[in-house]
Amino acid sequence: MVERNNHGSGILALIESACGYEKVYKQNGQAGWLTTSLSRPAALGRLNAALVERPEQFQSRKLLAECRNFVRLPDGRMGARPGTHDDRVMAMAIGLAARATCGGASGSLSPRD
Numbered sequence: 001m002v003e004r005n006n007h008g009s010g011i012l013a014l015i016e017s018a019c020g021y022e023k024v025y026k027q028n029g030q031a032g033w034l035t036t037s038l039s040r041p042a043a044l045g046r047l048n049a050a051l052v053e054r055p056e057q058f059q060s061r062k063l064l065a066e067c068r069n070f071v072r073l074p075d076g077r078m079g080a081r082p083g084t085h086d087d088r089v090m091a092m093a094i095g096l097a098a099r100a101t102c103g104g105a106s107g108s109l110s111p112r113d
Contacts, residue, residue: 001025001033001091001094001095001098002015002024002025002031002032002033003032003033003034003035003090003094004030004031004032004033004034005034005035008032009032012024012031012032016031025098025102027098027101033094033097033098035090035094039097040093041078042097043090043093043094043096043097044078044089044093046093046096046097046100047089047092047093047096050096051067060088062088063088063089063092066080066084066085066086066087066088066089067089069081069084069085069086070086070089
């Protein structure tokens with residue numbers, strides 16, 4: 001799952017052309033996931049629901065640590081506290097949202113690390 005926003009388009013170009021990777025997620029006929037002002041809150045809502053409904057399936061301590069620092073910011077958006085990161089949170093949220101559009105797969109929701 002590659003987010004096509006910002007420099008993700010370069011990654012998509014690399015894996016499709018240079019690497020010849022054929023199993024690229026497509027959304028509305030375009031490669032990659034597009035995070036928008038509508039898709040971001042929906043993806044985060046899906047992650048929140050999964051954390052509440054199936055917390056035992058989240059095995060990554062690093063992901064859970066980032067979740068603890070994911071807060072409502074002064075501008076009203078959700079994101080990482082200043083000085084922390086939300087890369088794993090967003091990757092999991094996007095992955096769950098994309099998986100839901102593809103019919104989903106069973107099993108653990110995150111790797112151990």
